[in-house]
Amino acid sequence: MILSRGIFIFFFSIFMSDANAAGGIDQIKEVLIKDKLIKEADQKKIEELKKEVVRQKKIEAANSPVTEEEFWSLVTHLWLVKRESRLRWDFEKVDYGVNQVFQSLLKKLNISGSSYKILYLNSDVIPHVGIPTGNEYILLISKPFIEKLDLSKQEIALILFDEYVRLKLNTLMNKVNARFNNLGAKKTTQGDKTFEPYLSVLDQEIFVKGFSFQNQFNLTKEVVTYLKNDNSIAQIYHGLNDKIKNLVQSEQQYAYYPKIYPSPDLKETWLNKLLPNQKL
Amino acid sequence: MERNFFLRWPYLLFIFSLLNICIASASSQMYVNKNFIHLHKNESINSIVLLTLACGQKVKIVKEKNDWLYVTSGSYKGYALKRNFSDQKLLCFSHTHSKLYNKIDLNMQEVYKFGRLEDLFIYGEPEL
Secondary structure (H helix, E strand, O other), rough: HHHHHHHHHHHHHHHHHHHHHOOOOHHHHHHHHHHHHHOOOOOHHHHHHHHHHHHOOOOOOOOOOOHHHHHHHHHHHHHHHHHHHHOOOOOOOOOOOHHHHHHHHHHHHHOOEEEEEEEEEOOOHHHHHHHHOEEEEEEEEEEEHHHHHHHOOOHHHHHHHHHHHHHOOOOOHHHHHHHOOOOOHHHHHOOOOOOOOHHHHHHHHHHOOOOOOHHHHHHHHHHHHHHHOHHHHHHHHHHHHHHHOOOOOOOOHOOOOHHHOOOOOHHHHHHHHHOHOOOO | OOOHHOOOOOHOOOOOOEEEHHHHHHHOOOEOOEEEEEEEOOOOOOOEEEEEOOOOOOOEEEEEOOOOEEEOOOOOEEEEEEEHHOOOOOOHHHHHHHHHHHHOOOOOOHHHHHOOOOOOOOOOOOOO
């Protein structure tokens, strides 16, 4: 600010001294006034046009039906808020520096796609899951699960990668939509449903039903297509699955894991077949 | 004289552009682009929450520091994460589909949780 004032005074003094000498000050004043008036008028017009565009957009948006993206963005955020007591995400933010590692993993594996938001849970109710929300993904991961397995940054990033790919495959939304016979947002906009049935479906699919063997196989197959060219990452992926398999077998607390993600044992078999050279 | 006058137009333009920059930076305003966000007392998501702002609400930017903006909203002054604001007013779902949105019937604690959620998210995107 001070610098700009200084520059202003400098140029203005040069200008004024020259202008006085030339005797053109009145003319300059006139031009300045005219210029100011024109600018003000233009500015007013622009502001009015902007307001009109916003007004028109509002009318259009209000008259158009809620899109699937808008609807699910709201529902998934609402689900997180309403289920906070189970998920327990409201605790002091942890940062393992995973985001940078995850980002470089996506870059290394040549993944493009939606932006994402990572949220740590302070509960074991679900170890990890990805939920779509409009045009971005929410990746949930349990802090106790990370600590129990003593996961490295790369291993956490690979769990997030699994969930990212699962979201790209649209597995969860296909299951949820099937439950509603693809009526989705349409029903709700007609005003004959509240949000609660949608939240319950997410509860059922995420906490209870989980994913099928077929879903898991498709995911593994898809993940392998990205990992097969990178031996070191593939080895970490193998090792991660081993860790999870051992945890599930040894800790009663995680006995539910194979019901949600069937199953680490089978995944090992699939990985050995699909990534044979990278076996540890 | 005419010639001198036209020669000095670049000065004028320069001065006006400087003035515009100063004015714009001193009184810029932005709009909340999330459902709800928190206005904090300090530059920390764990500092006291002074106010919860709703989507589309306008704030005046006082200063900018790293990922944070120091803003005023009504009589409140506080810090909020920069990523939660846009230069342009968005068409918020709560405004465009208010009838449906009002069915949610959020209580105060849930409104707070919405804001907290935005504080806790770690944002990223593939860098291809």
